[in-house]
Amino acid sequence: MKILSNADVAALLPMAEAIEVVDAVMRVVSAGGAQLPLRHAVPVGGRNMMGVMSGALETPHCYGVKLLSLFPDNPARGLSGHRGALVLFEPETGGAVAMMDAGLLTAIRTAAASAVATRALARPDATRLTIIGTGEQAEHHLEAMLSVRPVRALHVVGRRAEKTAEFARHAAARYPALTITHGIDVQEGVRGADILCTVTSSATPVVMGDWLEEGQHLNVVGASIPVKREIDDKAVLRAQVYTDYRPSFFAQAGEIVEMIKAGTLDEAHLKAEIGEVLAGQAPGRQQREAITLYRSLGVTAQDLAAAQHVLTRAIEDGRGQDVHF
Template identity: 35%
Template sequence: MKTITLTGHDIREAVTMHEAIDAVRRGFVDLAGGEFEMPTRTVLRDGQFLVMSAHHRSSASAMIKTLSLNFQRTPAIAGTVVWSETGRLDHLVADAGAVTALRTGAAVGVATDLLAAPEAGRLTLIGAGGQAPDQVRAVHAVRPLRQLTVVDADPQRARALLETLAPELAGVELLTATDAESAVQEAEIVCCATNATSPLFPASALPAQVHVNAIGAYRPTMRELPDELLADSTVVIDELDAVLEESGEIIHALEAGAISKDALTELGTALTAPAAEYGKRTVFKTVGVAMQDWAIAQLLAGKFLH
């Protein structure tokens, strides 16, 4: 029996964002096709501890992720991802923080590639925390950026993020801001990666055509987007049961009568449906599902175990 243990650095060295996006895209297609057993994640201590699992039927492989989450520490996410396959004694153990950031970014890359205007190149990122770098990398992978504005209440943290990303964004105009409402007014793509409990901006602040990704709110008490935006947009989600249980934005909008369940389209379904004409405003809301972690773990297993 062999156990491969991978650090965050190992994962970053082994997997490119383009590879992660392709793997997660295939995962969403398989999810829509019924290839996964995937219970809704176990949430303990109001979201401070999470347990997620997924079994991919056709490959007979499974992933279990356990993590603790604390926004008062750095890194905020700590834990492990364990991948195994029926019939094999070998298994893989990977750093949950790196896998989570990579797979969350990759899901945003998949959705942005599907929903954003082909020429979109101005990104406003709200939140400069641990998930932020991979949000930028994923969007840049599918919609090469001309301009990036990072919004954070702490200007120093926003500047530090831009310094980190600058070598990867040659030729991109890099800006910081502290006011989200003004920063989204000319954006073509918006990424929200915060732990906000109320909407970050009014729907009226956005241009007529824009794609918005919202990844930060993963509990019913958290919200990044206003009801009016969801009511006025094509809304694509990662998985229906997950968002109905965990997404503060979706729960609030449903209870307010701003949207109905019929207005929500799972990403896997959207990827496999005939090409559609989406509205000028599109939203991707994700709380994160175990399939995404499985997709990255499967990719790593292919590199290190096969």
């Protein structure tokens, strides 16, 4: 078995490669080439949870399980809010062939999934990006959006002015060609944006449908369990909605679960899985003025494909620690 650290994952899963890995596996998911039980969340004290995600893929042929601790107060300690491990198995004999850091892998594949959706749904000339949230996912989403659209201006919105300004300074140092502004007013951040990424841990809506403008594309990412939501009902109703995986969408997207239960939304409002759009089986953006929304829940298929990519590259490059059980 190969043991691969955070540093190994960082070196072996650059964003450009992660985007293509996720693009390919989402086509597999929508073609029925994956077994994906819904995420199981276990409370472990206070706001903390452990997520258990398992699955199997036909292409690449592998299966595995991800165990991820979700500790929202960790960033205040200088730690990632997502910590854990992914174990990858080979399908010939069922042996475990790799274990790797799951925190960074999750962050990269999540941002890569938003990039895949943005590449498929956002207007090609989208240049103005707003990121709502200032944590680890915000950093990776910035890199991901810059990889697929000609972004020239970034506006960052956060709850705390000091942390938001710090994020903006860091982004300016890394991407000096960007025009960067920041603030704590979400509505101001929505105004004039071409692409919006919500990457918060909010349990209540931070983006309102009344604020949205024609032609915008939204990646709604931060709320991955039914008790959380980042957008209000009107945002859902105004948008052409896409997702990664239908079963997750209808069981775990808080706003969708609530709206269907209330009778204000039916399942037909979902346009398609993103894999169906990528494969040409469903349309993406059909009008320049349309508002498109990608509701990301995160599926194990993305983790497995990314992990298999990391393992393949680790073998090629001789990285990681070999351990015999």
